[in-house]
Amino acid sequence: MTTAPLRLGIAGLGTVGTGVVKIIQAHGELLARRAGRPIEIKAVTARSKDKDRGIDLSGYDWAESPEAMARRDDIDVFVELIGGSAGMVRSATDAAFATGKDVITANKALLALHGNALAEEAEAAGRVLRFEAAVAGGIPCVKALSEGLAGNQVTRVLGVMNGTCNYILTRMQSAGLTYDEVFQEASDLGYLEADPSLDVGGIDAGHKLALLSCIAFGAKVDFDGVRLEGIERITIEDIHRAADMGYRIKLLGVARMSGRGLEQRMTPCLVPESSPLGQLEGATNMVVLDGDASGQIVLRGAGAGEGPTASAVLSDIMDLARGLRMHTFGQPAASLEELPRAQSSVPAPYYMRLELLDKPGALSKITAKLGEAGISIDRMRQYGHAEATAPVLIVTHKTTRDALDHALADFETTGVLATEPVAIRIENV
Amino acid sequence: MTTAPLRLGIAGLGTVGTGVVKIIQAHGELLARRAGRPIEIKAVTARSKDKDRGIDLSGYDWAESPEAMARRDDIDVFVELIGGSAGMVRSATDAAFATGKDVITANKALLALHGNALAEEAEAAGRVLRFEAAVAGGIPCVKALSEGLAGNQVTRVLGVMNGTCNYILTRMQSAGLTYDEVFQEASDLGYLEADPSLDVGGIDAGHKLALLSCIAFGAKVDFDGVRLEGIERITIEDIHRAADMGYRIKLLGVARMSGRGLEQRMTPCLVPESSPLGQLEGATNMVVLDGDASGQIVLRGAGAGEGPTASAVLSDIMDLARGLRMHTFGQPAASLEELPRAQSSVPAPYYMRLELLDKPGALSKITAKLGEAGISIDRMRQYGHAEATAPVLIVTHKTTRDALDHALADFETTGVLATEPVAIRIENV
Numbered sequence: 098m099t100t101a102p103l104r105l106g107i108a109g110l111g112t113v114g115t116g117v118v119k120i121i122q123a124h125g126e127l128l129a130r131r132a133g134r135p136i137e138i139k140a141v142t143a144r145s146k147d148k149d150r151g152i153d154l155s156g157y158d159w160a161e162s163p164e165a166m167a168r169r170d171d172i173d174v175f176v177e178l179i180g181g182s183a184g185m186v187r188s189a190t191d192a193a194f195a196t197g198k199d200v201i202t203a204n205k206a207l208l209a210l211h212g213n214a215l216a217e218e219a220e221a222a223g224r225v226l227r228f229e230a231a232v233a234g235g236i237p238c239v240k241a242l243s244e245g246l247a248g249n250q251v252t253r254v255l256g257v258m259n260g261t262c263n264y265i266l267t268r269m270q271s272a273g274l275t276y277d278e279v280f281q282e283a284s285d286l287g288y289l290e291a292d293p294s295l296d297v298g299g300i301d302a303g304h305k306l307a308l309l310s311c312i313a314f315g316a317k318v319d320f321d322g323v324r325l326e327g328i329e330r331i332t333i334e335d336i337h338r339a340a341d342m343g344y345r346i347k348l349l350g351v352a353r354m355s356g357r358g359l360e361q362r363m364t365p366c367l368v369p370e371s372s373p374l375g376q377l378e379g380a381t382n383m384v385v386l387d388g389d390a391s392g393q394i395v396l397r398g399a400g401a402g403e404g405p406t407a408s409a410v411l412s413d414i415m416d417l418a419r420g421l422r423m424h425t426f427g428q429p430a431a432s433l434e435e436l437p438r439a440q441s442s443v444p445a446p447y448y449m450r451l452e453l454l455d456k457p458g459a460l461s462k463i464t465a466k467l468g469e470a471g472i473s474i475d476r477m478r479q480y481g482h483a484e485a486t487a488p489v490l491i492v493t494h495k496t497t498r499d500a501l502d503h504a505l506a507d508f509e510t511t512g513v514l515a516t517e518p519v520a521i522r523i524e525n526v
Numbered sequence: 527m528t529t530a531p532l533r534l535g536i537a538g539l540g541t542v543g544t545g546v547v548k549i550i551q552a553h554g555e556l557l558a559r560r561a562g563r564p565i566e567i568k569a570v571t572a573r574s575k576d577k578d579r580g581i582d583l584s585g586y587d588w589a590e591s592p593e594a595m596a597r598r599d600d601i602d603v604f605v606e607l608i609g610g611s612a613g614m615v616r617s618a619t620d621a622a623f624a625t626g627k628d629v630i631t632a633n634k635a636l637l638a639l640h641g642n643a644l645a646e647e648a649e650a651a652g653r654v655l656r657f658e659a660a661v662a663g664g665i666p667c668v669k670a671l672s673e674g675l676a677g678n679q680v681t682r683v684l685g686v687m688n689g690t691c692n693y694i695l696t697r698m699q700s701a702g703l704t705y706d707e708v709f710q711e712a713s714d715l716g717y718l719e720a721d722p723s724l725d726v727g728g729i730d731a732g733h734k735l736a737l738l739s740c741i742a743f744g745a746k747v748d749f750d751g752v753r754l755e756g757i758e759r760i761t762i763e764d765i766h767r768a769a770d771m772g773y774r775i776k777l778l779g780v781a782r783m784s785g786r787g788l789e790q791r792m793t794p795c796l797v798p799e800s801s802p803l804g805q806l807e808g809a810t811n812m813v814v815l816d817g818d819a820s821g822q823i824v825l826r827g828a829g830a831g832e833g834p835t836a837s838a839v840l841s842d843i844m845d846l847a848r849g850l851r852m853h854t855f856g857q858p859a860a861s862l863e864e865l866p867r868a869q870s871s872v873p874a875p876y877y878m879r880l881e882l883l884d885k886p887g888a889l890s891k892i893t894a895k896l897g898e899a900g901i902s903i904d905r906m907r908q909y910g911h912a913e914a915t916a917p918v919l920i921v922t923h924k925t926t927r928d929a930l931d932h933a934l935a936d937f938e939t940t941g942v943l944a945t946e947p948v949a950i951r952i953e954n955v
Contacts, residue, residue, distance in 0.1 A: 244844065250553060
């Protein structure tokens with residue numbers, strides 16, 4: 098194995114890029130001992146050259162653009178920490194492969210949208226594309242899934258993969274604040290993406306799920322196949338009611354294969370409050386991998402932030418320095434299958450919150466519609482109320498999403514609903 | 527990269543070996559797609575050739591002995607699943623390296639006792655030695671630590687690494703049974719090693735901790751440096767009392783570096799019942815890795831059993847098939863340091879259970895001794911009692927192990943102790 102330095106070009110000096118530079122500066126000797134060769138930053142680039150980032154960049158060349166850096170012949174690895182899936186990032190990555198560089202990225206949007214093409218490009222060029230930092234921050238879940246569980250038929254991948262959403266939901270509960278209040282708080286704290294719908298709309302987490310399910314099931318990345326539902330409609334009332342029944346609300350991603358195809362969804366779910374997922378507080382992430390041999394493997398850690406994300410980038414850098422070279426999604430890109438998309442085929446109980454007009458027989462009309470849809474009721478509560486509408490909570494027995502959608506449509510015909518009903522799947526994980 | 531089959535010789539066809547054969551038979555196509563080459567079992571060996579293991583071995587050569595198999599020139603990898611650190615296993619492993627084979631083992635005892643020599647042997651022969659299955663069953667914690675956290679200065683490794691002990695402790699609590707009753711139950715269920723002190727004495731878990739701390743801190747394996755204390759002295763009373771105060775008792779391994787050296791201990795500890803470790807039920811394992819950049823990474827899964835352990839063996843097999851080749855302990859064996867052994871330097875609160883003779887002034891004599899040792903009391907409870915002795919529980923504020931040992935020695939001089947006091951460290955993790 099070579100003992101020559103592994104030469105990096107780092108594009109993007111935001112939180113993550115700065116964190117990567119810091120680790121390499123602080124732990125140079127440790128990294129070299131572990132890798133058997135030094136890790137060397139050759140060049141960096143970012144939007145602004147003069148911004149004070151609290152780190153000394155004087156030892157590195159400044160490249161004019163990501164693409165110019167990707168084409169340099171004195172780097173081995175192009176480390177893309179710019180973010181976004183826009184033209185500049187894509188063209189720089191293409192240039193890196195075309196000129197024989199390996200690529201490490203933290204960019205879930207890029208991979209969720211262009212992952213298949215990029216994986217093929219990398220392989221055609223004989224290079225590798227790694228992305229540990231794109232999923233669940235500091236948790237080495239890409240490695241755990243693609244290498245640690247490589248002997249398993251993976252049956253399910255699930256998890257909480259957006260720290261901001263989990264922060265909002267747990268903060269609503271602990272402080273008794275409304276969604277809007279906590280959203281503002283998160284915004285003030287700088288927790289939200291420039292476009293907040295990436296976070297609260299579940300898009301960012303959906304990107305991550307699409308990448309994991311690709312590895313897990315040998316499927317082409319199919320982000321458009323992820324059923325997305327954000328947390329914007331979750332009210333403090335839902336959180337309180339769910340808690341009354343022993344549940345917590347999480348933005349939960351689930352990817353599962355069935356005979357009908359690949360189910361991928363990133364939606365609010367109720368999970369038992371005593372479960373590991375139920376107890377996940379703040380911005381922490383959790384990824385749960387079910388393998389046919391391994392059983393359930395649970396991984397927990399910080400889902401974002403300078404140190405954790407930089408740690409994940411370093412994991413990829415160290416792999417390359419050690420000569421550990423893998424296919425992007427755990428198998429040759431050409432062998433990834435285009436799988437049919439499936440709705441959830443696994444029945445589940447649902448939590449429903451209804452506001453009924455305070456009329457005689459209102460509740461019986463609703464329960465009749467449930468019965469007609471073949472849905473039976475596990476638990477029901479009607480709360481005391483001062484207003485003209487009565488809040489009713491129903492937890493159903495297991496039912497399919499189809500039956501549920503049917504019942505929800507039928508509810509409309511009863512004329513007893515004061516507002517649109519809320520229905521949230523319960524995952525007993 | 528080669529597309530030739532990776533040829534295995536499997537020594538040992540107990541639970542784990544059988545599990546490995548089953549996975550390779552069931553998932554041949556999946557494994558080949560992921561590895562880019564077929565995984566092929568060439569030969570197997572075990573103590574008895576004729577035993578019915580419920581698997582078809584007719585396609586494989588039967589080797590006369592592990593060593594004979596290790597020397598065959600038609601295998602690439604010697605998979606050692608025999609167990610024990612005895613001469614036969616060691617000499618077969620030596621033979622494998624001497625004749626140019628890589629070695630995969632699930633054998634923690636072998637590595638905890640001979641790991642330094644074997645790692646040097648492997649490297650001198652240009653071969654690799656991998657052992658994911660030796661630590662925490664199906665949890666890919668060796669990989670997470672040596673590769674996933676490769677960019678981190680690891681500050682602490684801790685965990686519950688013996689499923690049998692955790693089963694016994696949680697079963698005592700849930701069923702209200704004594705240690706002896708549950709020990710017998712575990713024995714009847716086949717959960718215990720042939721020599722049960724390997725489990726309940728903490729030795730097996732200590733082996734695992736020694737391997738992880740070697741990777742984490744770049745230290746030579748030093749199993750003799752692990753302070754070991756088993757769970758044999760834990761009574762149902764301790765479990766109840768700890769629960770009263772919001773704690774659970776776990777056999778907890780901790781490895782930590784300080785200025786004074788490397789602290790390694792595998793001892794019963796109290797952990798908060800609401801913590802992830804506190805909620806770990808049954809035979810499940812949990813490994814907690816603290817990295818300076820990653821923050822805390824928690825890994826949970828089955829610590830033993832056919833499927834999970836075989837899954838970990840397959841992780842190593844797939845790494846080799848994919849050409850992923852690492853130093854045994856994450857860096858060259860020659861660079862591993864011999865670190866001084868340190869007692870725990872981090873002060874902690876302690877739980878103490880004392881049986882005091884029912885004499886006036888008994889309690890004040892004890893509290894005086896604590897005061898003299900510089901230990902202050904956080905909480906104290908004296909329970910109502912029918913016998914001539916009074917059970918007293920004390921939770922101290924943070925103190926050093928030295929001060930605690932000093933106080934315990936002083937207690938003896940008071941003449942008010944009816945039995946030997948129990949003192950268990952509280953880890954607020």
